[in-house]
Amino acid sequence: MASAPAPSDPAALRLPGVLSSEQLYLSAHYLARSQESGGAIPWFPGGHTDVWDHVECAMALTVTGLLVPEHAEAARRAYLWLEGGRHPDGGWPAKFRQGRAATELREANHAAYPAVGLFHHLLTTGDTAFAERMWPTVESGLEFVLALRGSRGEILWARSEDGTPGDHALLTVCASVHHALRCGAALGARLGRDRPEWSAAADRLGVLINEDEGLFADRSRFSMDWFYPILGGAVRGGSAKERIAERWDTFVMPGLGVRCVNDQPWVTAAESAELVMALAAMGETEAGVRILRDVQHLRDADDGVYWTGYQFAEQVRWPVERSTWTSAAVILAVDALTRATPGSRVFLHSWEQEPVGV
Numbered sequence: 001m002a003s004a005p006a007p008s009d010p011a012a013l014r015l016p017g018v019l020s021s022e023q024l025y026l027s028a029h030y031l032a033r034s035q036e037s038g039g040a041i042p043w044f045p046g047g048h049t050d051v052w053d054h055v056e057c058a059m060a061l062t063v064t065g066l067l068v069p070e071h072a073e074a075a076r077r078a079y080l081w082l083e084g085g086r087h088p089d090g091g092w093p094a095k096f097r098q099g100r101a102a103t104e105l106r107e108a109n110h111a112a113y114p115a116v117g118l119f120h121h122l123l124t125t126g127d128t129a130f131a132e133r134m135w136p137t138v139e140s141g142l143e144f145v146l147a148l149r150g151s152r153g154e155i156l157w158a159r160s161e162d163g164t165p166g167d168h169a170l171l172t173v174c175a176s177v178h179h180a181l182r183c184g185a186a187l188g189a190r191l192g193r194d195r196p197e198w199s200a201a202a203d204r205l206g207v208l209i210n211e212d213e214g215l216f217a218d219r220s221r222f223s224m225d226w227f228y229p230i231l232g233g234a235v236r237g238g239s240a241k242e243r244i245a246e247r248w249d250t251f252v253m254p255g256l257g258v259r260c261v262n263d264q265p266w267v268t269a270a271e272s273a274e275l276v277m278a279l280a281a282m283g284e285t286e287a288g289v290r291i292l293r294d295v296q297h298l299r300d301a302d303d304g305v306y307w308t309g310y311q312f313a314e315q316v317r318w319p320v321e322r323s324t325w326t327s328a329a330v331i332l333a334v335d336a337l338t339r340a341t342p343g344s345r346v347f348l349h350s351w352e353q354e355p356v357g358v
Helices: 021-034 049-063 068-080 106-127 128-146 171-190 196-211 223-231 237-251 269-282 285-298 325-336 342-350
Strands: 256-260 264-268 310-312
Touching: 021 049, 021 068, 021 106, 021 325, 049 068, 049 106, 049 325, 049 342, 068 106, 068 128, 068 269, 106 171, 106 264, 106 342, 128 171, 171 223, 171 256, 223 237, 223 269, 237 256, 237 269, 256 269, 256 285, 269 285, 269 325, 269 342, 285 310, 285 325, 325 342
Parallel strands: none
Antiparallel strands: 256 264, 264 310
16 A cells, blocks of 8 residues: 655756756666666676666656656665675675675665665655665664674675674775665665664764764775765755865865866766765755756766766766666755655755654
8 A cells, every 4th residue: 555755846957047857757767777687786787786876777767667668667666675685693795796696795875775666666656565674774784784793783785695793884985884774774764664873873973973983994095984974964054065165275176077086187976966866965956056057067968868977187988887876876865956856855954854654
């Protein structure tokens, strides 16, 4: 039985002067075309698959699936693929090739992210029956993550092939896990499966992210460490605005997009789109629109697919690939800015102010 999602206008998935609805739906079609027969969505046709980026693609297809039935079905198949390939401890191998695990390393953020995707699916479609079907996948993934807690409540980044937990925690990973624990708890509440321990673990991560950033391994050269605490919902309000202002000039290249790292002349469309989602959560929509406009030089005009990045010193696209998750991030960023679908609330964190059942 499906409950009705909140009012939305999927046709409003557009940014006038930047991207039309037709252009975004064309980008989404690349994700569906890239999907393998078993349901996996690799980085590009013939490439490898990882669960985090696979879920990002499934969310984008869920957004466009409100108007394109084939996209909706591709999203469902992508989520159903998650039921297979799991390790007995609930995690997923960090890399798959043509449906087979290419490593037994299992990363925390990969195991956590299905909770974000499936909560997004429920908010967008209202399909509680599908959420019920996928609940064990969400639950086992988050329990795998919580088994990687360190002594202070931080989440160690991975479990190695032999089962040994990682020896450090990463800020971006913990920010993403914070988001996933919140989404998993909210999904559980809507299904009558309260998980207060997940909310408590997220609360603890939020404290660490805000008050003890030195606990995490230094990855400050990466722009993700700059904006992910906001994207994951741990840093908000005035603290979010201060954080963005502090390193804006370091990472944002006017007319080009957002650097992946601060020590290389390289912008990427995915980091640009994810910063846009963080800006949307802050209410900074005008800045978000500017960033998306700047990064359109990475869009292939022929088929609407985005190149991963651009090395602006050499003036070449690099790497020479068109990653599915990059196009997916752009679609989700536009949805966050326009609030065209109910799923946008996952990135705006607005569901947390709503009563259960909305």
